[in-house]
Amino acid sequence: MLSDTLHEVLQRLENAARDAARPVPRLLAVSKTQAATAVAELAAAGQRAFGENYVQEALAKQKSLNDDALEWHLIGHLQSNKAAIAATAFDWVQTLDREKLVPLLATARATSRPPLNVLIQVNIDDETSKHGCRPDDVPALAGAIVAQPRLALRGLMAIPAPDPDLQRRRIAFRRMRSLFDDLAGQHPQVDTLSMGMSDDHAIAIEEGATMVRVGTGLFGRRERRESEMGNQAKPQTS
Numbered sequence: 001m002l003s004d005t006l007h008e009v010l011q012r013l014e015n016a017a018r019d020a021a022r023p024v025p026r027l028l029a030v031s032k033t034q035a036a037t038a039v040a041e042l043a044a045a046g047q048r049a050f051g052e053n054y055v056q057e058a059l060a061k062q063k064s065l066n067d068d069a070l071e072w073h074l075i076g077h078l079q080s081n082k083a084a085i086a087a088t089a090f091d092w093v094q095t096l097d098r099e100k101l102v103p104l105l106a107t108a109r110a111t112s113r114p115p116l117n118v119l120i121q122v123n124i125d126d127e128t129s130k131h132g133c134r135p136d137d138v139p140a141l142a143g144a145i146v147a148q149p150r151l152a153l154r155g156l157m158a159i160p161a162p163d164p165d166l167q168r169r170r171i172a173f174r175r176m177r178s179l180f181d182d183l184a185g186q187h188p189q190v191d192t193l194s195m196g197m198s199d200d201h202a203i204a205i206e207e208g209a210t211m212v213r214v215g216t217g218l219f220g221r222r223e224r225r226e227s228e229m230g231n232q233a234k235p236q237t238s
């Protein structure tokens with residue numbers, strides 16, 4: 001039962017936070033490649049926040065679920081030509097990593113809705129990755145975001161390199177927490193540090209994550225591989 005797994009994961013987050021003397025982080029359920037029925041099952045068990053990597057996949061699930069109480073987070077790379085639709089389809093965009101996206105998201109966010117919550121994605125340790133801004137670029141990007149009333153700067157997000165050496169991931173998480181503390185010092189509304197996934201969320205919590213993103217740990221193994229997902233989705237999605 002997915003509801004049992006959800007309660008086990010929430011219990012693990014609580015235990016990790018207690019052991020580390022940190023606040024309990026929010027759980028983002030990463031539902032990419034999972035069926036809408038699985039999302040509905042978790043929603044019925046009380047889970048509200050869901051993360052998707054592709055705009056079109058998220059839209060399809062939202063349509064079949066038709067549940068206004070759910071909160072949708074974009075956690076996949078955002079292409080400029082998908083910014084306008086992302087600003088409509090999501091409550092949070094966690095992958096804002098370049099200034100060009102700022103006006104595109106802001107102008108597309110309807111004034112009838114609350115401002116779009118955004119996290120700046122930081123490329124904390126992976127020089128080969130094309131995604132995420134450099135740590136040095138965070139203050140300027142944050143300044144551009146807070147100048148837009150249709151956007152709400154909430155914090156930072158990172159996907160450290162999947163290093164089998166968990167101590168190296170810990171160092172990346174620690175650097176993120178320090179960047180996050182600097183940013184929160186500049187912008188008091190900043191309250192979210194999104195880091196840690198199924199296999200490393202305990203370390204991320206120790207280092208001060210306020211939101212962890214768990215996919216396989218909740219839903220089990222993804223049916224389709226992400227590479228297949230990406231190829232399949234390429235013509236119409238981000």
Ligand SMILES: *Cc1c(COP(=O)(O)O)cnc(C)c1O
Nearest residue numbers: 030075197198213214215216217
């Ligand atoms: C898929 C994904 C996750 C979840 O990964 P799991 O290892 O399945 O928990 C978290 N964050 C991002 C950005 C992802 O793409």
